[in-house]
Amino acid sequence: MVAEGYYHAHEVNEGGCDGRMRCLKVCPTDAIRVRDGKAHIIGELCVDCGECITACPRGAVVPLADRLGQRSPEYKCVVAIPSPVLYSQFSSDIAPRRIFEALQRIGFDHVFDVARACDWETLASRIFLDEHEGRWPMISGFCPAVVRLIQVKYPELTEHIMPLEVPREITAREAKQKLSRDLGLDVSEIEAVYITPCPAKVVSIRQPAEKNRSWLDRAIAISEVYGPLRAALAAAEPVPSSELFESATYGPGWSRLGGMTSLLRTERWIAVSGMSDVTKILDDIENSRLRDVEFIEASACLGGCIGGPLTVENIYIARSRTYRLGEKYSRNIERHANQVEELYRKKFFSMENPLAPRPLSPLDPDIGRAIEMVRKRDEIYESLPKIDCAACGSPNCLAFAEDVVKGDIERSTCIVLRARAR
């Protein structure tokens, strides 16, 4: 697949961009350049973490998630599959069950909770880790930005990603199969819409890393449904507390960093979030330093999915709510153990295709010329101020040196060198 073929779930609105370069500095993979006063995203490098969306003071980096109210006539049934993060966006007095009802009020025919699949996945992960004989540690696969970061910048570590289907996909598959049976519809007549905290999951739906087609059809941002949901919640009759939650769950815990891992039976785990810290841990794995760690839960967003760029609520408030939601609605996951064991043996949790690395292109297809380019780049870098001011429009001096070697920009663009020469 060619680099240009990679789909991304956000783009720069050139009219809105006035070249303030905030995005440039936060991008963890140095995928942004500002040229002629406008930001550009380098598709091959972007892993869809969404940091640039949050950083832009002008709102000029726009997520391409779908809008509410777009109902396609080809579907006879539209089912919402909310990320457990959604529950933490409202007061913890509001039971997930009431949020489901509100989702139905704003236009979804059915709602399926990811929580049960989260419980199952935790148990399936235990079985996988118990039986794993390959390289350690395994890395969680539910953050699509981390999966893409590994495929792109740590291709050798792709085999460390947990090869289990993620809870949102399992839920969509189950929902479609159940509704197809119950309503006598073809699976293709049912649309599954993920209510997402981040743009990375939009990409994982449009261009899945591990299969040809996602079970989810669309993704709508939590920030998009938040307003209508609030209104629907205010208008709704209160639900009797006995009916609050039938399949309750550790789901809220999954949205918080370390929530899933704490239920695994291993003590040898690490939970890491934020792209720069995830990168440090991946470097350590590559250096084979973490061989005695069994499981790494990694999330691109600081604090886990509750820190996603398409959320509404302050992450610390949301985090506190996940604990209260957990206390109120969690039940022991062990009750699923036998069922999960059986499903696991039937490959219920297996990914359709193994994940493949997606390494970056080298500086030049000819290895000799590539070495020469690295040498030249380092020579140029040595001549630069190394203060990483990014005024040239490249994110740091090293990236600038590389851009010069590639012929993308002139060395004389560096304003610090120019000022010093005067």
Next chain:
Amino acid sequence: MSDEGQIMLRETFTVAGGDFSHAGRVSTTIKSMLKQIGFPSAVIRRTAIATYEAEMNVVVYADRADVTFEVTPKTIRVTLADQGQGIADLELAMQEGFSTATDEIREMGFGAGMGLPNIKRNADELEINSEVGVGTTVKITINAGE
């Protein structure tokens, strides 16, 4: 390296003994250069692991080291010349699990006696010269053809 073609890229780094907070930096820098050059990922992994282990040996046991990184299209060589205590019995040091690390170092998760054996496993050639009380030079060669 005369029979393997001319060295096209040579970089030097220093590693400070006892500097745990920056340990691994040289290995990470080298790794990122190799990725940009486009060496096969298995070659990069072996180089990164061998370099990291050697770097850690300097941090744990030596005072300081000069690291030289040399590349030809066919070979990657990392040489670490340290000033430090040296290795008294090289044959013993190469055995898995043998370590002279203090308890303090072991508590930090290092000194398990796997460093040199791990370098040997990942390198295509390994040359070690050591003089007690003076220092150790570790020369790691990786063939880039996988």
